Amino acid sequence: MKYSDDTFTSQPGKRGSETDKGRVYIKYGPPSERDYTTSAAIGKAIDTWTYEKSGRYIFIFFDRRGTGVYELVHSTMSGELYNPNWQDTAF
Structure with a gap:
């Protein structure tokens, strides 16, 4: 968890382990x-x-706003967000 907190912190007041990247890294x-x-x-x-x-x-993961905050927009892993048309709504 420390690695995720140190590496994926990009939002003030939010630990890296609470971000989409941090959660995926901890889980997989x-x-x-x-x-x-x-x-x-x-x-x-x-x-x-x-x-x-x-x-x-x-x-x-997509940095929708160009601020360094990445959101999970699609995954092929069962139980994760599945949106093969993510590009249609990402922009």
Whole structure:
């Protein structure tokens, strides 16, 4: 939890473990792969985490406001937010 608190803190008054990234990290551990990109169309960041544990699962985090606060917008992991059309509502 300390790693999440130290690494994913981006909002005043909110611990890193309380963020979407922090929660996922605590629950599933470090991702097998991580792809950080910036959308050329809108200049906002997308951070995609891939896990390869008993299958291949992705978590997509989006910095909707460009402030460094990432929201989980889609995942293929059962029980997590599933929204394959997240790009239609993200912008």
